[in-house]
Amino acid sequence: MLKLGILVAVAVFLETVSATSLGVVYTDGGKVKGKNIRLGFRRHMDVFRGIPFADIPGRFEKPKRHPGWDGVLKATEYRNRCMQVNLLLTDTRGSEDCLYLNIWVPHGRSVSTGLPVMVWIYGGAFMAGGSMGANFLENYLYSGQEIADRGDVIVVTLGYRVGALGFLSTGESDLPGNYGLWDQQAAIAWVNRNIRSFGGDPDRITVFGESAGGVSVNLQTLTPHNKGLFKRAISQSGVALCPFAINKNPRRFAEEVAIKVNCPTDERMAPCLKMSDPAALTLAGTVSISSSPDQPIVFNLNLSPVIDGDFIPDDPSNLFNNTADIDYMYGVNDMDGHLFTGLDVLTINSPLVNTPIEDVKRLLTAYTKDQGKAGADNAYSTYTSNWGSNPSRETIKKTVVEIGTDYIFLVPIQAALYLHAANAKTGRTYSYLFSEPNRMGGIARPYPSWMGADHADDLQYLFGKPFSTPLAYWPRHRDLSGYIIAYWTKLRQNWGPQQRRSKCAHSLASVHQHWTPVRGDPS
Known part of the structure; x- marks a missing residue:
């Protein structure tokens, strides 16, 4: 027993002194050193937090390269x-000095080289968010550790400007907008230039994101400024065709912000806004969260990308030729619209309160306002075709969620999916549907018992929370998380060209051929 103990101690000592680590890494800005952590026997990871990928940005300006630093x-x-x-x-939080990224690099018996790279773009309605995500007791939502370790990939998360400082635009060259998109592009370019020094393969970069991050990923594939920088993309619950993705009338909102910060609304508006206090601008750009069936909250998301003739040179639907050589996966959660329709029609989350049928009609009228009364009537007929003469309280509530899911997410994402497939050359097209029920649904809980997967419910599984916080999950949740990480990190390796199917994802061949909800249970 003593000899065994000595052997174990020696083995542990040898592993400790020979821990695999990148050590000091040389980038085009200077030398960096992260933190090396032990994950298991002969498994280590280098974690780099807070590497600048651009200089402190000028107000309403494109990002510039970082001047570099001395030392390590x-x-x-x-x-x-x-x-x-x-x-x-x-109030506000955060800083204008925020263009930094984080990197997770897994190692086995030797220091990693030539690993695939996953670059994460967070969501938050282009109003909020951070490269680290929400934090509870130092458990950061967007920690890339589990994805990197279990997927054997390098994970990168990045910061970009949001709110007024990231997306305010007059629709003219004096304040063109899309500064947050340029930040993302600068980070992707930095990764392409530097990731080989961290053991990554610049020819195997995947950009992925959720909600506004999914929209951003789509726009990063559509812009002509990213040619050759990455080969794969994943958009979760958001594409450039979603109704909140593009602000078609940015001038009107810019004038509202200008009035709030005491700026004129004539030709002097842009210079005045550029000199205004950043916190005041940020607060002035706050969108209204009040909504109703007649004015759905999705129509209040006014700080979003614009067609600027530069980053987005045309309507996004006309730019899918730029995705021809990118492998792309698009997907939705089966009740993605619940987060939004729960604010528009408050009764859907009250199990003992009826949702008036009139509210269903009002919501459909708002969504189909460009089609007039005939459009609303046709939509109502479609969504109530299986109601019967006396629909249950639950049926009506679920229909409201289905309407929101289809309008805000599913139909635009299916349209993007087909546009990518139609323009594809070497790129392959995939889709998925996530339907793991929300874990807060049920009696005496915030959500009703019939809830499926709400907006952002996929993130906890993608980032491996069932593994990092195991007491909060069941074994089946760890299985699901493992499946998602495997698919996301081995997109091209695991999936044949529109042939293979699984419980978690399916190829384009199995997507419905009409703009109808893709329901079922491929969770």
Whole structure:
């Protein structure tokens, strides 16, 4: 027993002194050193937090390359998220000095080389978010550790400007907008230039994101400024065709912001806005969260990308030729619209309160306002065709969620999916449907018992929370998380060209051929 103990101690000592690590890494800005952590026997990971990929951005300007630094930069702490409103919409948090990224590099018996790379773009309605995500007791939502370890990939998360500082636009060259998209593009370009020094393969970069991040990923594939920088993309619950993705009338909102910060609305507006206090601008750009069936909240999301003739040179639907050589996966959660329709029609989350049928009609009228009364009538007929003469309370509530899911997410994502397939050359097209029921559904809980997968419910599984916080999940949740990580990190390796199917994902061949909800249970 003593000899065995000595052998174990020697083995542990030898592994400790020979821990695999990149050590100091050389980038085009200077030298960086992260933190090396032990994951298991002969399994380590280098974690770099807070590497600058651009200089402190000028107000309403494109990002510029970082001037570099002397010595070795200790990249061990997350940096500030970009300035944004707080959760109560009463104050701001974050900083204008926010263009940093984080990197997770897994190692086995030897230091990794030539690994695939996953670059994450967070969501938050282009109003909020950060490269690290929400935090509870140092458990950060967007920690890339589980994906990197289980998928054997390098994970990168990045910061970009949001809110007024990231997307305010007059629709003219004096304030063109899309600054947050340029930040994302600068980070992707930085990764392409530098990731080989971290053991990554610049020819195997996947850009992935959710909600506004999914829209951003789509726009990064559509812009002509990213040719050759990455080969694969994944958009979760968001594409450039979604109704909140493009602001078609940015001038009107810019004038509203200008009035709030005491700026004129004539030719002097842009210079005045550029000199205004950043916190005041951020608060002035807060969108209204009040909504109703007649004015759905999705129509209040006014700070979003614009067609600027530069980053987005045309309507996104006309730019899918730029995705011809990109492998692309698009997908939705089966009740993605619940987060939005729950604010528009408050009764859907009250199990003992009826949802008036009139509210269903009002919501459909708002969504189909461009089609007039005939469009609303046709939509109502379609969504109530299986109601019967006396629909249950639950049926009506679920129909409201289905309407929101289809309008905000599913139909635009299916349209993008077909546009990608129609323009594809070497790129392959995939889709998925996530339907794991929300874990807060049931009696005496915030959500009704019939809830499926709400907006953002997929994130906890994608980032491996059932593994990092195992007491909060069941074994089946760990199975699901493992499946998702495997598919996301081995997109081209695991999936044949429109042939293979699984419980978690399916190829384009199995997607319905009409703009109808893709229901079922491929969770």
